[in-house]
Amino acid sequence: MHPIAQGAYAPRRTRPIWLQIYDRLLHACETGALSPGQRLPGEISLARTFDVSRVTLRRALRRLQQEGHLQARKGAGVYVRQPLTRWQVDDSGQQLPARTADARAMETRTLSLAKGPPDAATAEHLEIAPDAKVWHLTRLRLHKGVPIYLSDKFFPADIFDRFDAAYAPAQSVQDVFAAHGQADWQRTETRISGAFATAETAAALELSPSTPLIAVEAYNTARNGRRIELTQGIWPLTGVELVFQRS
Amino acid sequence: MHPIAQGAYAPRRTRPIWLQIYDRLLHACETGALSPGQRLPGEISLARTFDVSRVTLRRALRRLQQEGHLQARKGAGVYVRQPLTRWQVDDSGQQLPARTADARAMETRTLSLAKGPPDAATAEHLEIAPDAKVWHLTRLRLHKGVPIYLSDKFFPADIFDRFDAAYAPAQSVQDVFAAHGQADWQRTETRISGAFATAETAAALELSPSTPLIAVEAYNTARNGRRIELTQGIWPLTGVELVFQRS
């Protein structure tokens, strides 16, 4: 028998079996008995090991997936995720690029960049005409190789006529702003809410579908009051901590 | 047959049955076919209505509970929740009490107020000695009678020697600050992360256990740098929107 499953269960009335299994698996993740990247035995096998039905076992696994400790891949198996980052975003002043406890381990991957007509909601957010054009930038941020943040950014194309050329060298939005004479801007509004992973967003973040997420929507505004950027981003509910500081 | 369940299901490969049931129930909540406060038929009956097993039906219900549209009460039934508030908290400047779109519909209920020794973590957060004393205030905020925010607040007792007397008249922390000569303070740090409802927190917020939550931890600091308040609060993941604005 696998060592994780050793020992009898506490009475069911004190704590459901599936939560006791959750406890043991979580403990195994935290102590390193299950190491990141490792593949778990199959669910049928695991259920036999824990001496429960597959349904009960899956309930424990589902909770661990929602919390980001495990990730199931259909047809492949259940894998132990890298421990989630407590990501500290300092959003005071004009400090846009998030400072991180371990900034060198952060990687930004550009998934797509294209110019086109905005949908109605985006046009309204940016306070532009529906027939104007916008740049649409989709990026993924990874910490130690683990995707932790997926964002869509929108910029009015009339202001940033050379977005792609300015962005390409360093994948830096700040560079784009600077190249278009937009050095003086401010993060004027940040909205935080909740959501659940769709099939697509789950795939991008390497999470199980239906995982709870935190969603952010933010505007950057130029000195003259014009909105020059709309950001919509999501990250896993657990394992990321957002920090707002004021001196 | 209940009208909500009318019509055949789309092929299972396009969308799982439980998600199709979820879709229909959600639509019923949004259109008012299921009105707030209403009790749903029992799960066995509902499963028969939707022509699925109880397990499949419960899967749809669970998702709706996680999103705050429904709430199950053991032994009593499943009820339709009041539509969730999009709660806008303006946290700029010294504006502590959250401004709300409909402030008159907000109610604050004090659950407990007591003076005692802090636990180790609280002492560290408030930067006080472990053997100092702190006031511990637990409150619940309701919008239109629906609990949406549960908070624990801690204050160093050496500063606020008459907390209870100053707090009682208006249930106002600001009044306590004013009565102790602490008019000049600042919200210096706000940390946002995720969590899941325990049995206790679920009961207080009238949610189903294991519902995903957003958690906030914040400090208020006096002019001299002394931390005078620690707040730890939680609210349902969905249905609340936190807004940070800067002019």
Next chain:
DNA sequence: CAGTGGTCTAGACCACATG
């Protein structure tokens, strides 16, 4: 191809809330 996770079924027992 075999094995995986995703979905679904038809039962069952329990603790709990309500009338």
Next chain:
DNA sequence: ATGTGGTCTAGACCACTGG
């Protein structure tokens, strides 16, 4: 006492992944 939701079981078929 009845009915409720919470938990659990032992099966089954499917789509997908991998060797």
